[in-house]
């Protein structure tokens with residue numbers, strides 16, 4: 001049970017920046033997901049919370065107590081590492097038991113606790129094996145069991161599902177969320193997979209090049225992105241972002257014209273719209289905003305992805321499952337005008 | 353790796369031929385020594401070639417009756433195992449420190465340790481003699497233990513360090529967040545993970561120690577602290593002249609344990625040697 005406060009956190013190795021400026025208040029029992037591309041500083045931030053890395057600047061508090069000078073073993077966190085970090089010479093049983101031995105949990109309870117943890121991740125039948133004799137998914141679950149075998153103040157999970165196949169990943173995702181709710185332990189979860197972030201998080205922290213881009217609930221991050229980075233990182237396929245100009249309340253770009261805008265802004269602007277907020281307007285009497293040629297059609301079963309060409313950029317549209325068109329055909333697209341986003345082209349910041 | 357694909361039938365026998373010839377070439381001296389050791393003394397020094405040698409255990413009996421061979425053997429074993437033990441106790445923490453902690457002058461210290469190996473032993477022979485004499489350790493097995501340990505410490509440290517560098521740092525980080533202290537990490541995580549490296553280093557130290565001659569001769573001035581290698585030298589002097597068959601037999605006996613150990617751990621050994629060399 002812990003609240004974690006990061007204030008003005010920076011991490012540098014000589015001239016190399018790991019984290020530039022992180023301010024974050026993680027509430028007790030909250031599940032916070034760090035989301036961002038590889039190299040943006042997610043692992044580094046997590047390691048600083050764990051006490052494995054010392055911040056160059058800034059303070060870390062747990063339940064109000066300054067823990068900057070606390071060694072990793074005194075912070076009472078449990079971490080799942082990106083590469084599992086199972087102890088190769090110990091059986092899975094001994095691996096899961098290790099934290100109990102180190103934390104002086106009475107010996108009599110070990111067996112019961114280890115079996116409970118193994119059961120939660122469905123690994124009871126593999127306790128006698130060495131890590132080398134397990135598949136990637138089983139190792140990942142063993143690492144998870146080792147983290148949950150005791151009740152730490154904080155769980156830290158660094159891309160714990162990155163090496164699993166899609167099906168197992170989904171199952172484990174559900175399991176982790178369930179576990180976290182059940183155990184009610186503050187959790188920081190790192191991933192570069194936006195679906196994982198959206199489905200797991202109470203709040204998402206979107207990071208890029210060592211800086212927090214936005215903090216918010218999955219809903220807020222999705223429907224209220226703070227800048228083009230967040231907008232284009234979330235969603236699958238991601239938001240279409242087209243640069244153009246606003247003049248007389250009309251946005252224009254190659255093939256696109258959106259009149260009667262409600263925003264007070266003119267000059268160079270980037271326009272964004274999600275593929276699911278576009279519809280194909282085959283009925284000529286219907287108003288449309290975008291005219292272009294069909295570049296690709298990908299039926300997936302429950303819906304069809306239509307890729308249009310706008311200037312030299314692709315423009316994605318989600319259409320219904322029955323949609324078909326010839327490549328190169330002319331098509332008109334209408335936007336849901338309630339769900340359009342405008343960004344300052346220079347800074348990428350959202351204009352409201 | 354590319355050559356593995358060409359392991360067709362007709363190429364295979366060439367490989368076996370070459371490897372077999374090389375193996376024979378390597379093992380011949382040992383077999384030669386064995387054959388000399390098991391013949392009567394008179395037969396060895398005849399000028400004519402002998403095609404059907406006579407089998408004799410003369411040399412064997414002489415070793416155990418006329419010479420305190422058992423004592424020499426005991427001295428050897430005690431000095432060698434003692435020195436290896438000292439080396440491991442000192443080298444493992446030293447290697448851990450060199451491999452994992454960051455502090456000023458770490459790389460320099462690593463180099464100093466290694467540089468003790470670059471010196472010709474004869475240079476320090478005289479100072480070491482006085483050192484041990486003043487310490488009252490001359491002519492003791494303890495002194496041999498210490499000197500072997502000192503000679504091998506750098507190599508043992510270096511090999512173990514290279515194995516430690518191979519261990520993912522995440523493993524230690526994980527143990528640390530699980531609540532383990534540095535010593536427990538070393539004892540429960542690192543040492544089990546590098547067991548092959550420790551064995552390799554120990555065997556290499558053992559081989560060096562068995563073959564060590566200069567310092568042993570210097571320190572062991574009476575049979576009280578003689579080892580096998582110095583005992584060998586004694587068969588060449590004295591009133592009996594050079595006793596070739598006994599020399600050969602002792603040499604062969606000294607070779608057996610090393611041979612067995614090396615064969616048993618050869619996989620680790622080659623890895624240890626190259627690692628030590630490349631990862632410097």
Ligand SMILES: Nc1ncnc2c1ncn2[C@@H]1O[C@H](COP(=O)(O)OP(=O)(O)O)[C@@H](O)[C@H]1O
Nearest residue numbers: 013016017018037038039040041042043044045
């Ligand atoms: N020990 C280190 N020494 C130097 N640079 C590092 C170190 N660890 C991480 N970095 C750098 O810090 C940045 C952030 O790394 P990391 O936090 O691992 O990213 P992420 O986990 O988001 O992929 C990267 O550019 C990385 O190269």
Ligand SMILES: [Mg+2]
Nearest residue numbers: 042043082158
């Ligand atoms: Mg990472």
